Amino acid sequence: METFDTIIVGLGAMGSATAYYLSQQQKVLGLEQFTVAHNLGSSHGETRAIREAYFEDPVYVPMVQRAYDNWSHLEKKAQTSLLKQVGGLMIGPRNSLVFRGAEKSAIEHNLSHEILDAQTIKQRFPFFSPRESMYAVWEPRAGVLFVEKCIEAYIKLAQEQGAQLHFSEEVLSWNATEDGVVVTTTKGKYRAKKLVLSAGAWMTNLFSALEKHLNVERLVQLWFNGSKDHHLCPVNIWEYANNCFFYSLPDIGEGIKIALHHSGQITTVQNLNRDICEKTDILPVQKLIKTYMPHVNPEVIKSSVCMYTNTPDGHFIIDNHPQHKNVWVVSPCSGHGFKFASVIGEIITSLITTNTTPFPLECFSIKRFSL
Ligand SMILES: Cc1cc2nc3c(=O)[nH]c(=O)nc-3n(C[C@H](O)[C@H](O)[C@H](O)COP(=O)(O)OP(=O)(O)OC[C@H]3O[C@@H](n4cnc5c(N)ncnc54)[C@H](O)[C@@H]3O)c2cc1C
Structure with missing residues (x-):
């Protein structure tokens, strides 16, 4: 069975950004049930708003400011325009x-x-x-991000960095082992030390305890x-x-x-x-x-x-699985997450590799659901 440092389930907004950041440091496998930047989930339709005076809560402002920097970095790396600022x-x-x-x-x-x-x-x-x-x-500073192009850029760059990204391969289940996880897909089994669940609207298929909360x-x-x-x-x-x-x-x-x-x-x-x-x-x-x-x-x-x-309070989930510390949960995003993908990918990478992040994540904690 092929072994990876981290397996990412779902290569939409959060998964593709995580694949990009994580593959700079690790051997990464990304598994996506559909195609690159498909139109069946939550990340399609040409544009997503990015805005700084965040009405949902001021806690998002430092994160969105970092997200702006990271989108700009992505534009340079991918040599393409991904963000149009219109106010x-x-x-x-x-x-x-x-x-x-x-x-x-x-x-x-x-x-x-x-x-x-x-x-x-x-x-x-x-x-x-x-x-x-x-x-x-x-x-x-508000503007629009070109949603499919952003995902395509992250996928391409992650692959260039050595990430193995498999499309049209659905994850059927995962099991925690003593030192990591084993993931079973429609095409095979893979082992990794860590697992990132970024499955968007399909999250509860892989983490059923969240069902009554999402x-x-x-x-x-x-x-x-x-x-x-x-x-x-x-x-x-x-x-x-x-x-x-x-x-x-x-x-x-x-x-x-x-x-x-x-x-x-x-x-x-x-x-x-x-x-x-x-x-x-x-x-x-x-x-x-x-x-x-x-x-x-x-x-x-x-x-x-x-x-x-x-989620019931409209905030994201960015946290470990409560029973399995090697497993990270990085969606859902309650209809306002795309703009943050560029910083969430970086945050998860930092948590996986150094167990630290400069951002306060309490309001994104899974503990608020008492699972
Ligand atoms: C109409 C609309 C407008 C929005 N407007 C904005 C906006 O203006 N600004 C903003 O910031 N946000 C906006 N959002 C929210 C934002 O788009 C989402 O929060 C974000 O894109 C979700 O990303 P995700 O990675 O969680 O989900 P997705 O991008 O859907 O990715 C999840 C991926 O996981 C894959 N997957 C699931 N299960 C499996 C499995 N078992 N095996 C393999 N692959 C699997 C799916 O196929 C999918 O590709 C909007 C959302 C919608 C729907």
């Missing part, structure tokens, strides 16, 4: 999570930002039509044609009603992407409906467009179904 607007009423949270992170971490009222938003971004009671935190949410990404000014569109996230969110990302060639953030159907990977329903998927977004982005042509030009894997 960002976090929009909502004064007391909304999005506005209040973004302002809190900006102040706590001394980030460059401006507070805009509805009138100013309209003047500066004429394609938006916020309600009079809405405000925005403007942050200049849910898989179906989200639909829709693309529309904007007005001629829309190339100036920043990343924009709206809390349009209490705890109801949508966002749009700028047109990078295929149209403006608009989607709900949460409010999706809770499902399972096995039962995921990949068909688009006019009434439940498209109409709610068209209503939002009519109110808040009236210059967007409401005819859908492209669509794609994707999955969030949510």
Whole structure:
């Protein structure tokens, strides 16, 4: 049986980044059930937002700052453009999570930002039509990452560094041994000292105790044609009603992407409906467009179904398996993890090789689930 230092299960966002960092120091095997940068998981649809004034919690700010550096490093290594910075607007009423949270992170971490009222938003971004009671935190460093290209870059570089990455090979099970793990796939068995589980929405197939703590949410990404000014569109996230969110990302060639953030159907990977329903998927977004982005042509030009894997508190899991210290769990990411892949890959590598990281990981601990 071939033996590795570390086996990584799942080569999506977290797994590909981990393969890149870990293969600089170790003999790595990566196992992926589908193809490179496929469209069946959580990491497809051209773009993902990256933003610094993090409304979810200020604890993410130092991590996202490191992530920016690491994406820039990846662009240089891969000699390709992976990130377009266009600025960002976090929009909502004064007391909304999005506005209040973004302002809190900006102040706590001394980030460059401006507070805009509805009138100013309209003047500066004429394609938006916020309600009079809405405000925005403007942050200049927000942008979009080219999601599939990022994964392709990590995969290619990891392979060049010597990582063995197998595609179309599903992991069926893993067993902890005294000094490591044995992994069984559809094609064979492999041994390693450490195991990284970065299986995204499939995580509970490999770690069933998480089942009652995670849910898989179906989200639909829709693309529309904007007005001629829309190339100036920043990343924009709206809390349009209490705890109801949508966002749009700028047109990078295929149209403006608009989607709900949460409010999706809770499902399972096995039962995921990949068909688009006019009434439940498209109409709610068209209503939002009519109110808040009236210059967007409401005819859908492209669509794609994707999955969030949510924890109850919306934070990630980045931790050891509670019973097996050689096993690391690095997804799910509750629908906001992609931007962090470049730092999470580095963190896991550091934890595996030195047992240290400069980042506080308490809020990502698996202990919060009392497994
Ligand atoms: C519509 C949508 C919009 C989003 N927008 C943003 C955003 O703007 N900004 C942001 O930061 N984040 C965003 N996210 C969240 C982000 O994309 C995800 O958190 C992140 O991509 C998840 O990465 P992952 O590696 O955990 O999962 P994935 O990238 O899905 O990778 C998991 C991989 O594991 C493989 N796998 C699973 N089980 C097995 C097995 N048994 N054997 C072999 N392989 C296996 C899967 O095939 C898959 O490739 C969004 C997500 C969605 C769905």
